[in-house]
Amino acid sequence: MGETELCFPQLFNTSCWKPKRPLSKAVLIYSLLSFISLLTASLNLLVIISISHFKQLHTSTNFFLLSLAVSDFFVGLVMPFLIAQTNGCWFLGDIMCVLYSGLTCLIISASVGTMVLISVDRYVAICDPLHYSTKVTVTRVSFCISLCWSCSFLFSILLLKDNFKNPGRYNSCYGECVVVVNYTVGVVDLFLTFVGPFTVIIVMYMRVFVVAVSQARAMRSQIKTFQGQSSSAGFTPTPTETWLFCLNSCLNPMIYAFCYPWFLKSAKLIVTCKILKPDSSHLRIL
Numbered sequence: 001m002g003e004t005e006l007c008f009p010q011l012f013n014t015s016c017w018k019p020k021r022p023l024s025k026a027v028l029i030y031s032l033l034s035f036i037s038l039l040t041a042s043l044n045l046l047v048i049i050s051i052s053h054f055k056q057l058h059t060s061t062n063f064f065l066l067s068l069a070v071s072d073f074f075v076g077l078v079m080p081f082l083i084a085q086t087n088g089c090w091f092l093g094d095i096m097c098v099l100y101s102g103l104t105c106l107i108i109s110a111s112v113g114t115m116v117l118i119s120v121d122r123y124v125a126i127c128d129p130l131h132y133s134t135k136v137t138v139t140r141v142s143f144c145i146s147l148c149w150s151c152s153f154l155f156s157i158l159l160l161k162d163n164f165k166n167p168g169r170y171n172s173c174y175g176e177c178v179v180v181v182n183y184t185v186g187v188v189d190l191f192l193t194f195v196g197p198f199t200v201i202i203v204m205y206m207r208v209f210v211v212a213v214s215q216a217r218a219m220r221s222q223i224k225t226f227q228g229q230s231s232s233a234g235f236t237p238t239p240t241e242t243w244l245f246c247l248n249s250c251l252n253p254m255i256y257a258f259c260y261p262w263f264l265k266s267a268k269l270i271v272t273c274k275i276l277k278p279d280s281s282h283l284r285i286l
Contacts, residue, residue: 055282
């Protein structure tokens, strides 16, 4: 008992217990999480403003990035709630506990769904580049992203419907945040948000990798052919390696955004408040 203390000392019989931590350790943890939260929200907000403001960035691929940035921005917003749980106690009440859990479920589902859409987008762009512009249009991308977020919202409500009806029904003491999911719904959630999506992502990227390697070999053979001839015609290959780096970083939208030169340029314009000038949305970014 000497290593624990009550979350709510005034409620001795019903309060939860929390482990005691040295003050210096607690301050370090809170400071680190607060910094990560602020950094995550700030960087992803730059991505959101960049793609939303500059007309030249309104492309199908960038809209997928925008969706990922929105989900990761919300991660930065919910991190303070995570900080509230680091000491073993929940001080925000049962309703906020369910809302926090539902928002977390929404963010995860939307993020995973967007990553699946990105894998499909990259598959079409690399494996069928001639028909990419006709198959992947801004209208279709907008519809798919809207459908992804709508389904994620409905799924999060379905997943936690019992907890929404009676918040705190599964708490064993005051100061605890516990949500319980039906077993069948939990199994469905496992396949819909983990097994299924990541299977699709792995299959798509393996296919993309095979095609990219074959393209690289073809380009090397063409380079050797051109070098063996006394022709003055130049040859500029497509940057396949750059795409591979971007594809491998899809799990982190901030790193994914930094792979594009336009991000740093647009971020500089945002930080220096140059986007407040008239017609700044039409500036050349690419």
